[in-house]
Amino acid sequence: MALISPVIPNSVRRRIDQWISTRNPPSQGSIVLESRRLYILPTRFGYLFAVMLLFLFLAAINYQNSMAFVLVFMLSALAIISLWQTHKNLLGLSVSLKTPRPVFNGESSEFVFRFSHANNAFRYAIGVQYANQPPAYLTLEPEASAEARLKIPSHRRGQFKPRGLYVFTRYPTGLFHAWGWLKFDLPVLIYPKPVFDSVLQQTMVAHHDGKTSTSTIEGDDFAGLREHRVGESLRHISWKAYAQGKGLLTKTFQGHARPTIWIDWSGIPDGSTETKLSYMTALVFLAENENLEYGVKLPGQTIEQQSGTAHRQECLHAIATFRQQDFNQDFDPDANQ
């Protein structure tokens, strides 16, 4: 991202960007754009304006035209005021990122950035840009907030950290470009795309280790399905119905008998790593859904049998990140050009 004027050579630019990134440590929740994080340089129009002023100044000297001097000084003063106001337009802006919801691979993960400030002033034309996408512009009313939603399609499972968000402004005159980098340490977890397979379900049944006397999964305890409500625990969702395309439905239970199973890497017959993980993801949801106590066995990693939201998260995290590096996209400006 060539945010710095193209006259500066690449090597210097990279060094400057590196320096910028060390001064802009990633944050968990919210970042306030303090002057430490803000940079400002003239735009090309700023330089053009300066050339025009120089020309006018020479003409004023040559013709000894006092009002031309007044104009040159007036426009210079306007540029000084503009420098300050452009900087002020970003200064003190607070940006927070809501913890992104995990998604399945192939879906778009959504990042909601909330821009807020407590100043009794308007902030106009705050540009928000991610990577090479065209920027969006926000207006902030006094003491108000605004949201920018960023959708990034996922292509691989694992923990995905978006690269820095570029926040900039040229308001009010376009002579200066102030900017800051926002980097949040809030990765989104991308689960493998679940693949439901009826044969596997049977296999899983066969893997019951017989701690309880129950032999059927779909027992009498199942009371029925109703519409899923926002805020309800995910473990009540009927993932089977979801897989059949019926949407999110909540299962209601009456019984408490808890069969236990192992979702075992080695128990899945064949296929690539990704396919196996996709099956395992589906099984975790199924098991949770069926109110089973389940554990996950991966090569070199075992999660004990248990149930509950936190347990499911742990299992899914293990599956999603299995043999997978986090993809930390950092500030390297030339990474995707």
Add this chain to the structure above:
Amino acid sequence: MPTSKPRPRTLGAPNQNLPIRDIPKEVASRSGIFAVCFCFLFSIAPHFFNLPLWVSGIVIASLCWRILENLDHLKPVPKWLLATMVVFGGLSVFAEYWTVVGRDAGLALLTVMTSFKFLESRSHRDLLILVFLCYFLIATHFLFSQSILTAALMLITLIVITATLITINQRDDRVTILSRLKISGRMVAMSIPLMLILFVLVPRIPGPLWGITDEQRGGITGLSNTMSPGKISNLIRSNEVAFRVDFTGLVPPQNKLYWRGPVMSMFNGHSWYRSKRNRISQFNIGTYDEEVEYTVTLEPNGEHWLLALDIPAQLIKDSRMTADFQLISDNEINDLRRYTVKSRLGYQIGKYELLTYLDLTSRFPRNNNKRTIALGQELSRRYQNPEDIVRHVLTMFRKEGYVYTLRPPILVDNEVDRFLFDSKRGFCENYAGSFALLMRAAGIPSRIVAGYQGGEYSEVGNYLIVRQSDAHAWTEVWFKQRGWVRVDPTAAVSPSRIEQGLDVALPNEVSSFRIRNRNPLFGKLLYSWDKLQHDWNDWVLNYDQHKQGDFLRDLNVGIEDWGDMVFALMFMLLLVTGSYWLASYYRERPPKPEAYEIYFNKLLKKLKKQGLDKKPSEDSREFLRRIDSSEVNQKSQLARIVDLYNLLKYGSARQNALALNNLRSLVNSIKL
């Protein structure tokens, strides 16, 4: 306190390669195009008086086309047509002025090309360039006028242009034009103190840096090179100020205020004109007394003469003095000119005049105005003493029914004869011209001096205002014993013209431009307004390196050289911008938190001690849910607090004192 409504914006579609540095390439917004069209019209409008009609036509036509195109009523102008128009526009300017440089031609070319630029402007970047051109246009106005009113109009123009720039960069079409103007007005207002600091303290460099070509500028009223009947009486109708004078001592009496301009020694039977040879003043041998010193602030007159009281006794910078005591500037006076000069009101000059010059000033064509010539010759036979001849003619003017009027009958052929013997009605130029011819016919060398006579003393500012309406012409005759002597035949016909001014001499013919005849209150206002213009000339338009040096020395704060000036400049700029920063900090700082926020924060502190920290990304309900699943006492009270808090903040209970009390006691009752 406005409720905060998050306004979701979705970031654009991915996979479009548009690096940040290319933001200006984006397409211009409609509102931006309208704003720039208006802005250009506003900036160029005062020039419609200075531009040929066809150029103004191009401006209007281009803007109309662009606006209709913006409204989808017209198609864009095709590229080939635009290119043709640009070529023809340039050629037309050249055909109009026979040049494309210089003030007038340059302005016309700039205007035409900017108009055409509108027709091809599509992008954000184009709009910015057009706005810059509008800023540049302001400078061109100052080439035509630097008056206070022009400056005021340009200040408004500056606000409009800056508002346009803000419109383009604001990216929010919901903002009203009025509030954009307010933002721009505030920026401009904040710029003024900085501008003043820069104006006073930026070291001035004496110009010019490169050659300035003298350019004939039309439309400037003032004395001309030649005098023929009707020329000065036209000038009289203008109330424009010719120059203002600050006297070091007392202002001399009105009848001694003869401001010397061009001296015309040649007569062709119809008009008087200046001799081509401007002899310099090595033969000015004479005696002088009654010295006065004064400073003239001369308005541009498009000519070379610097007006001075009869007789200037000192050379001034960038000028020379001719043998007939004209102060001639080296350059055409196209800008305000200020000079201090000494004159001597009692003088004797030209006693030892060159014979060739005396011969020149005695010549006249003999083939017309024969009756006048005959009268002159008769007088020379009748009187031995030339001074008697002068006396005779002046008595004739006084006694024989001559009338002083601004509206003499229009005369053709033998104008002097017809005036002297038939109509007997004339203005100063008729009297001066016929008197000088009579003298020459009688064998006395004579010449015409054009200039101004009198002036109005300003009660407010202690200076003299001389207007175009004070223009005058008189004669000088040469006597062997006394040299060149001023004779004003108008004084014989109408003494009040010289003693009191034209408006007293001709109360029915001229509407007085003098302020003293107005109603006293209004008069005071007009004097103050004139004083303001005088100060403007003095302090703004004449502020050069000398004035700057004097001013800074008078300030007595130890600013002596460039280094001091630059230091003072930086200091003052930091001081002012710092105070702006402070002011805006106090104006825009967040308001005091509402009472319910204070109580709620108190609760959050209590919870924090228990290791329950509200994350910034969580809202109060989400936080409550998290508390709910944790091991904390008094969960029901906590839920009630959160409900009350939300009611106070967003709901029906805003400003409700009872709810607030409730909240406070609840928070205080929480003991974790």
